[in-house]
Amino acid sequence: xxxxxxxxxxxxxxxxxxxxxxxxxxxxxxxxxxxxxxxxxxxxxxxxxxxxxxxxxxxxxxxxxxxxxxxxxxxxxxxxxxxxxxxxxxxxxxxxxxxxxxxxxxxxxxxxxxxxxxxxxxxxxxxxxxxxxxxxxxxxxxxxxxxxxxxxxxxxxxxxxxx
Amino acid sequence: xxxxxxxxxxxxxxxxxxxxxxxxxxxxxxxxxxxxxxxxxxxxxxxxxxxxxxxxxxxxxxxxxxxxxxxxxxxxxxxxxxxxxxxxxxxxxxxxxxxxxxxxxxxxxxxxxxxxxxxxxxxxxxxxxxxxxxxxxxxxxxxxxxxxxxxxxxxxxxxxxxxxxxxxxxxxxxxxxxxxxxxxxxxxxxxxxxxxxxxxxxxxxxxxxxxxxxxxxxxxxxxxxxxxxxxxxxxxxxxxxxxxxxxxxxxxxxxxxxxxxxxxxxxxxxxxxxxxxxxxxxxxx
Numbered sequence: 001x002x003x004x005x006x007x008x009x010x011x012x013x014x015x016x017x018x019x020x021x022x023x024x025x026x027x028x029x030x031x032x033x034x035x036x037x038x039x040x041x042x043x044x045x046x047x048x049x050x051x052x053x054x055x056x057x058x059x060x061x062x063x064x065x066x067x068x069x070x071x072x073x074x075x076x077x078x079x080x081x082x083x084x085x086x087x088x089x090x091x092x093x094x095x096x097x098x099x100x101x102x103x104x105x106x107x108x109x110x111x112x113x114x115x116x117x118x119x120x121x122x123x124x125x126x127x128x129x130x131x132x133x134x135x136x137x138x139x140x141x142x143x144x145x146x147x148x149x150x151x152x153x154x155x156x157x158x159x160x161x162x163x
Numbered sequence: 164x165x166x167x168x169x170x171x172x173x174x175x176x177x178x179x180x181x182x183x184x185x186x187x188x189x190x191x192x193x194x195x196x197x198x199x200x201x202x203x204x205x206x207x208x209x210x211x212x213x214x215x216x217x218x219x220x221x222x223x224x225x226x227x228x229x230x231x232x233x234x235x236x237x238x239x240x241x242x243x244x245x246x247x248x249x250x251x252x253x254x255x256x257x258x259x260x261x262x263x264x265x266x267x268x269x270x271x272x273x274x275x276x277x278x279x280x281x282x283x284x285x286x287x288x289x290x291x292x293x294x295x296x297x298x299x300x301x302x303x304x305x306x307x308x309x310x311x312x313x314x315x316x317x318x319x320x321x322x323x324x325x326x327x328x329x330x331x332x333x334x335x336x337x338x339x340x341x342x343x344x345x346x347x348x349x350x351x352x353x354x355x356x357x358x359x360x361x362x363x364x365x366x367x368x369x370x371x372x373x374x375x376x377x378x379x380x381x382x383x384x385x386x387x388x389x390x391x392x393x394x395x396x397x398x399x400x401x402x403x404x405x406x407x408x409x410x411x412x413x414x415x416x417x418x419x420x421x422x423x424x425x426x427x428x429x430x431x432x433x434x435x436x437x438x439x440x441x442x443x444x445x446x447x448x
Contacts, residue, residue: 030270032315033351034363038404039197039441041359046443055359057317060273083198083442085230087270 020049020110022137023094024064024077030086031057043080047072062088071112074142074150082147091142093154096162099136103129108138108154117142117154128159135162187367188398188409188433189252190345191311191324193280195265196227199442202235206409206435208254210247214426217245217294219254227442231268236260239289246295248390248425249375251307251328251341253433256291259284259307267312274317282309286328296378296388296424300338305330309343317356320349320365335382339375339389346370349400363402369411370395390420394431407437 031037037055040062044053049070054063062081066072074091081088099119101107106119106128119128122140140156186192188206196202204223209216221239228234241256249255261284269277288302305328313322323346330338351365371394378388398411413431420428 027273029273030276032274032276032317032320033365033402034357034359034361035402035404035407035439037359039200039439042441042443043197057274057358058356083230085195085197085265085268 020068020070020097020112021066021072021074021093021095023066024074025092026062026064026077026081026088027090028055028060028062028081028086028088031055031060033057036084036086039084040081040086043084044077047076047080073110073113074115078145078148078150087144087147089144091151092140093142094137094139096135096137099128099131099134099159101132103132106132108136108156115150118152119159120153120155122155122157126156126159131159131161136160137162186320186322187347187349187369187400188411188435189369189371189394189396189413189431190322190347190367191309191326191343192322192347193265193278193311193313194315195231195233195263195280196225196439197441198227198230200227201225201440203438203440204237204435206433208433209431210245210250210253210428211430212245212247212426212428213422214244214246214295216243217247218242219256221254231265232262234260234262241291241293244294245428246424246426247428248373248392248420249297249339249341249378250343250373251326252343252345252371252373253431256289256293257286257305258289259286261285261307275315277312277314279310279312282307282311282326284308286330296380296385297338300336300378300380301333302336302338303331303333305338313347318351318353320347320367322347332379335379337379339378341373341375343371343373345372359404361403365400367398367400367411368395369398369413370416371413372417385424387421388424390425391417392420392428393417396431398433405439405441407439408435409437410434 041053049066049072051067052065097110109116139158140154142151145151202225208219219239219241223237225235237259239254263282265280267279284307286305292298307328309326311324325344328341347369349365349367374391377384393416394413395416396413400409
């Protein structure tokens, strides 16, 4: 009984400490046909930690949901789009990670990856100073970057301390 | 060793962007493979004329080295005897290898792209003899190049392209240089603009033309051996995930060729089957 209790505590602790992408929505340009969408689907599903991939050809929206505990990086998703000969515009993400930096120059880091973004509020009135050093769940937009590059900033629309 | 290296380079190099797995069956088009994507094509191509029917089949392989560069080769086999003019749009008995480079790739909106692709290849005689006047020639390798540009979208496709092939001389014989061109328009009706889990259909109207120069035999250009023709016809491409089937037929709009040498070519048809193996590999960084 003691062991089960200890394992449960450990599991809860690791869940609270984990940091990862939970959902990524990309608007992909240039897909004209079903095989294009299938190629994107196969490439995205090949990324470890990806749970589901939905591709809508008429809107270009690629919606990716990830499993808890994944260590997928944004670079992998960008690469999956680019290696199929397409480009994507902004990416809307939901992720867990840590707020680092300073109150005047905060960053969002996804632990277990090298992904680190300068935090920029999408609207005024959202203060992240109180969240420095804490694990948060964030939703925001990674603006389109050049081919092979990744956005350095994350325009967040919501940020809350992770339970 | 030198011959092996030349052959290796040839196979690592080029083949031409006709009858692509993503595009029309007769015409030049711009699509190339995704990075890491293998494509396998096999088909039946026929030309019927007053002197018989020539059928060719074969296997083509393509591999996407980068998102914009695909290397490919095609190994055909021919049947029948049509005594028909040289054609580079239609496969004959030559083996070919090449590379296609999509050097322009403008993707600025959902479901639409404008692109241009250049292809360069080598053509080497296969083990089978040609028929008619071409069958009497000593054969030598040739080089071939093409350029295609166009638009691909959810509703419409349009490509124009042209290619040129030149053959070396062998024992004072030479196959004719060939200039080929094509224009194709494709359309996908609104109710067929469906999702990834459904068959994807599109129809094309394909206009192709070829001019072949004079055949050289024994160091002399054979009189009346040049030809010019223009062909038009429909084709359909159906794709489901990783398999594609394309078929089409063309009839002559214009034909200027010697009846005594080539007979009268009446119809061209093709059916092509493709298997596309996409790469799931994604590097960690």
